[in-house]
Amino acid sequence: MKMHIVRCLLLVSCLGGAIGVKAEDKKFDTPTLDRIVQTGKIRIGYGSTAPFSFLNADGQVVGYSIDLCRGIVEKLKDRLKLHSIDIEFVPRTPSNRVQLLNDGTMDIECNASTNTSERRKSVAFAYSHFYGATRYVSLRKNNLKQLDDLKGRSVSVALGTVNINEINEISRKRKLNISTVPVDSLQAAFDMVTDGRVAAFAMDEVLLKTMIARTQSPSDYVLSDEQVTELQPLGFMMRLNDEAFVTAVNQALNEIYKSEAVKGIYSRWFEEPMPGLNINLELPMSPWLIEALRSPQTLK
Template structure:
């Protein structure tokens, strides 16, 4: 099937879902829409390694992609529709919520931080990852902890919860740091390397993504501090007020956690070489996520 035909099918499915939701209101759940449409629409981010990204064949892969694959199999079983088509649509921070609310996608498979504010617009699965907020700095600056950041400039990304967490940690310690908010993760790294900031504060996985993508010469000059300034629970995102769909998603994920498959998938994507280049994030599962795998919940921050 050609790309243009696939794209036409996806657009048609999205429009059909939106029109059905508008016509049926809250009585028509996502599972009913998927049954009538004959396809599942999954959103993902192309630059959210190792949650979701493109492999060497431009196919979406990653930890969240694998979790969503398990959910889609559960949907096929629940609906007795093994013939359901699965389409992947790219999203970004600006489009994700709109696509979920409008019916452009049924489920988002990326690195979505679960916050109380976001829960007013979308729903989250049980927690699938717990990020720690950390700091990246240049080795030559002699910064070893938050206490050394007094009077220094800390760069964070627009929309990141890291800003609030690091500011709160600085206030608790009486550290008077300056903060600047950059457009995206890549810009925070340029800010650090160009000397416009002495520290970058982001989630552990975001900082490792920057280090892995940085030129070798730059990487040799940087150091990742071991201090943690807060925690960010992640989960799969979908539409609110759809208890049947949420129950199926959560039951699928909890089953993976109980069977040990969740831990295996986690190790594959966070603590092993991954495609397309074989990079390793070297992030073994932390104690918080291990505990949440035994007692899952969907609480946000």
């Protein structure tokens, strides 16, 4: 009898692993503000996406988004009447960021995710902190400038990004027969262009400019003249159904946006030599961002 029970338990365990709830489907439902009070800690997701969030040469997590999120943490500390809030930085990729939010590994993704209506079905977004357009990068020698120049060619895209659908939609509408090649990371997608394995890599323009500037031969690369998309809002992602935390983050951002500090934070990463990289993007605030900082609002 005991042996029968053991066998049954083993069978249930095995079946549970095969047909049970997938790891990516597990939901962390403790209110974030409550956990911050209980633990004195907030979990912040970051990427390899200068100038928004990245590791510098000293192994520190830095960037435009990180500066803003550090400001948010200070505001939360005052709001929650805590002596301090420790920050635990969590590395994330475009493909696992929603999973890491949902399972509680990170509380907020402090990077620059495109705020789309489709994504808002899975995550909540903070007020926009940047506006960016998508272009593609290619080798200058191949003389690719327009979207139609990609006809019959392959284009790398990062898994978990909106760029996959953007390229596929353009290919369908214009009958370009583009072959999209999804890869795990932005750097891997860029390297495929360098190695000649794909004709182009589609990504946010500001990220591509930074990646080009960090190569040994920036003049070997060129951005497309034609945009893949118009300017789109970028924001920090948080878990759905955690309204108290989303509200607190947005209230903190509203205070930061209305202070003089935000201009200095922006200039530090986009208009001056980038700390740790010494790259100057020379990119002033767009009119869309100026308006978004002046009158922050939740996108529906």
